[in-house]
Amino acid sequence: TSFPAEAVPQAPEDPLFGLMRAYKADESPNKVDLGIGAYRDNNGKPWVLPVVKKADDVIRSDPDLNHEYLPIAGLASFTSKAAELSLGASSAALAEKRVASVQTISGTGAVHLGALFLAKFYKVDGANRTVYVSNPTWANHNQIFTNVGLPIATYPYFDKQTKGLDIQGMLKALADAPERSIVLLHACAHNPTGVDPSPEQWRDIAEVMKAKKHFPFFDTAYQGFASGDLDRDAGAIRYFVEQGFELVIAQSFSKNLGLYGERAGAFHYVAAPASDATATTTRVASQLAILQRSEISNPPIYGAKVASTVLNDPALFAEWQENLRTMSGRIIAMREALRSKLEEYGTPGTWNHITDQIGMFSFTGLSEAQVAKLRSDFHVYMTKNGRISMAGLNTSNIEYFAKAVDSVVRGT
Ligand code: PLP
Incomplete structure (x- = not known):
């Protein structure tokens, strides 16, 4: 070999996938999986969205169904509707043809393509x-x-005291950052905290970013999951676009369509309004195509077809919105149940953050030691930062989990 492979160091296992493995190996009938961010129904089972089953029927009944390559930029009927979903059907950016969209290997691939491009x-x-x-x-x-060689820094976000947003810290860090920095923003349902800026706070963030000419990089993996309303959850992105920012968006359909393993996602570049914005967008699209070709050649077809079928059919789209309300509604009900049980038990501390936070996750405030104890004594699996995936709770295990939390918080 041309390099001493003996010198390649052992890398640690990915913490989240390691957690999943440990959970699977645990034989306790009481075990609770609050690790990975994947929706579960009230029986703790993966949920194939009814609308996805219908889309699958539509796809399979096509007599011309084949397994040909997609174009480099992916399925156009998918990416165009994906852009509309994020930006809004009446978006000026779309009307002015200053959006370049590329289908990616889900949200992760979209973040990666954006990172590589930048x-x-x-x-x-x-x-x-x-x-x-x-x-x-x-x-x-x-x-x-x-991995693509871009330096990373952090801005304050989570306030440990209030278990809410440290907006002053965030604004100050953005104001202090060098001009034209890249700022990664979670469009909604922030992972891991479940804490989102309010519309007024988004305005303040946009104002600082505009003053400092920062470049917004939106990651949107939970549209429709936060509030159950697709438009509301896209509010921050649409506001930034209206404000005339040049920006990029990494979009995932893993959670909101339950297509995790199908890897359906898209990357969107939005040019600022300008007379040459369409020409700029065309050039950007040409470069994205080169990067895509060298990385994956062309994206996978099935998940994109499912999403495209749902996004392009008004009846299926309406049913999807209903399915989204089912998922977000169950999660909200679990938040309410968990908070009320902890308050009922008089568990030391405050628990309002459980219902204040939104989306797939709650940042409980449990310490690493408490998380470890939950795992060793109660077979409860969660990331060591105290994050729980709300979807892992259901009417059968919520009392068990609440009692376990009560016990470790009391230190008994
Ligand atoms: N971005 C955030 C913030 C996420 O939480 C996730 C998934 O957990 C992703 C992106 C990408 O997920 P996927 O690649 O499965 O679409």
């Missing part, structure tokens, strides 16, 4: 800019940006 082309005085991510953020952000 590493290659987003330079100030010939040098790359730092990417600012929230503290904390989805753990994968760090390695995706680092």
